[in-house]
Amino acid sequence: MRDVSMMTYGEAIREALDDALAKFPEMLLIGEGVPDPKTIFGTTQGLREKYGAERVLDMPLAENGMTGICIGAALAGMRPVLVHQRIDFALLSVDQLVNNAAKWHYMFDGQQQVPLVIRVIIGRGWGQGPQHSQSLQAMFAQVPGLKVVMPTTAGDAYHFMLAAIADNNPVLFIEHRWLHHIQGGVDKQQMLSTLSGAALLRQGADITLAAFSHMSIEALKAATVLASYGIDAEVLDMRCVSALDVESVAASLAKTGGRLVIADCAPEMASMGHQLLSKLVLAHPNSLQQVPRLIAYPNHPVPTSHFAANHYYPGAEQIASAVLDMLDKPELIESVNRDLQSDLPKDQPDRSFVGPF
Incomplete structure (x- = not known):
């Protein structure tokens, strides 16, 4: 009988990041607030202590530059997971995402890949207002070469994160902040997701x-x-x-x-x-x-x-x-x-x- 664990959406993302860091020695987890005491709704809790500060690290408030660095790391054979927290902050790295990450595979005839995951959070909450609560998924979804996913359940959050990290091209992983506390079943034995389908x-x-x-x-x-x-x-x-x-x-x-x-x-x-x-x-x-x-x-x-x-x-x-x-x-x-x-x-x-x- 398959073992299905009950966990919150946020816990499912943390589990996926933990399992991926163990599976892919070339993976990095970097972003604003990754080692912060709040650990991005608990989704990165304990990972720095487990995998070290060289693989799980904070970043300066330089979204465009850091996205470029992560693209370079991906081209060099690493698998960065870059956390911008709010999708609003990803606007500062649009040039890197749209003109570099999304185009590289095509421009070089498939000979080079950019295995990069960009985690962003959308949605309302606690008076975040017009610059921290935007839902800009449609803007990014219209960029050829950039996969955009918005999992809703804990099970999909776990499997989509693993699939996004395993993907050899850029994936924008969008989380609604109100989903992090919702519980659901996670079957770790389930086949790897294909990042497709309703x-x-x-x-x-x-x-x-x-x-x-x-x-x-x-x-x-x-x-x-x-x-x-x-x-x-x-x-x-x-x-x-x-x-x-x-x-x-x-x-x-x-x-x-x-x-x-x-x-x-x-x-x-x-x-x-x-x-x-x-x-x-x-x-x-x-x-x-x-x-x-x-x-x-x-x-x-x-x-x-x-x-x-x-x-x-x-x-x-x-x-x-x-x-x-x-x-x-x-x-x-x-x-x-x-x-x-x-x-x-x-x-x-x-x-x-x-x-x-």
Whole structure:
């Protein structure tokens, strides 16, 4: 019988980094806050002590330069995992990521590779505001040569991290900060992931919910409450941002009557939901039997104020309302949303979350 361990998303990432450091002697783990006492939500805890300061190390606030150094290290045969913490900080290394890391394999006819993983964190929390809470995954997903993944479950976090480190070309590994405390099963004997495909989180027959990152958790919440009212929603986690698994969405729509709600944790204008819809309609023009809905953030910067944040972030309530509207059951919206309501601020996932780290 296979041994499946229960652990949080953050613990799963730490386990994957630990196992990869043991497996790949050429691996480095470097980044802002890696040896900090907070150890990036606990994801690097104890690794410096176990593998030494030459393999697990901090870096100066010089994102562009350090990304270039890590690209050079990868070209020299090492496997760096570079941690920028916030995806906002990765903007400072766009030139290195876009013009060097993503292009090198192509420019040199496949003779050179850049086995580099860039860990970044997206998402809200504790008043991080417009410069520390952005969700810029769509920007990076449109760069040819750069793989972008956003695992949602602890199991996928573990296996995707191992697969990203084993990959011989650059991978942007995006974590939503609200996922780190969520528990899930991790089967270490599972076959190595291929960094492709959507994950079916819940089977259903009435409507398809295709969601990204933490919005997959919100979609599951909505689906659970909707089920108590006799509505059966299927939930797909679009865990691989490039390339999007359009075929799984089309297969789901064939079961759910062509009804689709997409939920993304990004502003509407910068949402991968638009890309998913475009690819779906081009590849399967008859798959949609109703006008689809896109649940995303408003098109303005993330507010710092907790009070303003309460009106910025959509979640399970908005997803459920869209589902009920599409199924022509508006009379259920008030009671379903009442069941989904929480007394926590929209900027706080649970009562233990009291700071930026």
